[in-house]
Amino acid sequence: MKKRALQPTGDTYTCLFEACINSPWPADGLKMATHLRNHMIEKGIEPNLTNYNVMIKAFGRCSDIPTAFKIVDEMISKKIKIRVHTFNHLIQACISDKDYGLKHALIVWRKMLKMRERPNVYSFNLMLKCVKDCNLGSREDLLEIVSLIQKHMALLQIKAKVLQDSKTSLPLHIQHNNDHKNLNNNQTLKLDCASNKIAEETLDFGNQILEDVKINTNKTQTQTTDLVLINQNNTSLELIENYKRPEQHVEKRTAPNLLSKFVQIDKILGVQEVHTPKDKFAIIGGQEDFLKEMEVNSVKPDIKTLTQMLPLIEDTLEAENKLLETMQILNIKSDIDFYNALIKKRCFRQDYDSAFVSYQTN
Structure with a gap:
């Protein structure tokens, strides 16, 4: 050139x-x-x-x-x-x-x-x-990671506290809306544009924090109160009473997962050295919570995910069948590499009957 x-x-x-x-x-x-x-x-x-x-x-x-x-x-x-x-x-x-x-x-x-x-x-x-x-x-390296997570969690708690304080300090102006008489003369609360802008800037701490705050806010309110966007010019929000919305069920996760944004630090009872692939996989959630963490981030696993997960799960037929069930639930199509790894894993523990079943399935 x-x-x-x-x-x-x-x-x-x-x-x-x-x-x-x-x-x-x-x-x-x-x-x-x-x-x-x-x-x-x-x-x-x-x-x-x-x-x-x-x-x-x-x-x-x-x-x-x-x-x-x-x-x-x-x-x-x-x-x-x-x-x-x-x-x-x-x-x-x-x-x-x-x-x-x-x-x-x-x-x-x-x-x-x-x-x-x-x-x-x-x-x-x-x-x-x-x-x-x-x-x-070593064990000290794992403690270093846990200490780093604790600092991150403390920072998130401070941000969440600031977020809640800012929500309680927002000016609310109670007004009667004559245009909505069909709502049984319920009172409406309007947020002006300036307050709305401040709220958006303050709430910009990540999607997960916003979801947690919404869940906690819904618990403190009555079941018949929620926020609804009324006017089409997106300049204000009105709080309509007696507005019903179906409650969303949020599954609580208690297992400590070092990949999660919110780690259950209080669930960690002790720290020891980690050497085997099974133990290393356990600190990032294991088979079940690792897939839940992907779901939290709106990420769907592919066949490569399950193929790489296969050597890390428990060396039992039950754990392998659970992985196969997960593949069917998520509608993931298997390939030759996955079945080769599954047959190899079963042959190593001398489970030749199950290995032959995998060969026939393939």
């Missing part, structure tokens, strides 16, 4: 970093990626979001995790919005560290939740791969 006087674009650098990722020799790929990044700095080439993401992916795959995190710090210093795709590349970088990769991945996950980025199906699949391939470290 230089000989032909062609100017490289952002796509050119993206493809070159991808070539470093696909190198069969990671040390050589890391050397070329470092040279390419230094070249961009020397020439004053400003990377775009795609370039930053592929750089994180390249240095992470080549086992240079510090440089991958340094690039993220550079993005933050330049006020570039960190999206879920960037966090996914960081989790990929953590997987390259087999000794402490799970610890780093959990810290990245907490940072993602703190920045109010919702994980997608690739995020959950990467966490399963990290649980399978990486270790968490």
Whole structure:
């Protein structure tokens, strides 16, 4: 390209970093990626979001995790919005560290939740791969993660308290609405535009906090009171009494799950070292609560999710059948890789009859 006087674009650098990722020799790929990044700095080439993401992916795959995190710090210093795709590349970088990769991945996950980025199906699949391939470290490393979660939970509680205080301090003007005489002369409460704007700015703490506040508010109110948007110009809200809405049943989760935004810290009775894949999977919810966490984030698992979950669940026929039932409920079509992993798992525990049944089903 230089000989032909062609100017490289952002796509050119993206493809070159991808070539470093696909190198069969990671040390050589890391050397070329470092040279390419230094070249961009020397020439004053400003990377775009795609370039930053592929750089994180390249240095992470080549086992240079510090440089991958340094690039993220550079993005933050330049006020570039960190999206879920960037966090996914960081989790990929953590997987390259087999000794402490799970610890780093959990810290990245907490940072993602703190920045109010919702994980997608690739995020959950990467966490399963990290649980399978990486270790968490010592007991002190797990305590460090729990301490980080406690700080995050304390911050969320402070924000929730400010949110509730702001709701109680909003000015409400009681007025009679003559245009709605068919509502049995019920009183109406109007919120003006300025108060509405303040409420929106104050309530911007994440969808989960808003849902919790709505649930708590509904419990304190009577069953026949709720907020309804009356006028079409979206300038005010009116509180209509005797307006009925069906109550939503919210299932309470008590198991501590380190992937959840709201972790039940009080349910953690003790901390011990985690080594086996089953124990590592338990700290992120296990088979049941991991899928519930995906449901909370409106993420539907795919066949890759269940295939990666298969080696992490209990080595029993009951747990495997439960996973198969989940697949049917979610209407997920199985593939050859899933059944191969299932047959292999059953053959290892010498359950040849069940393995043969899986072969016939396939």
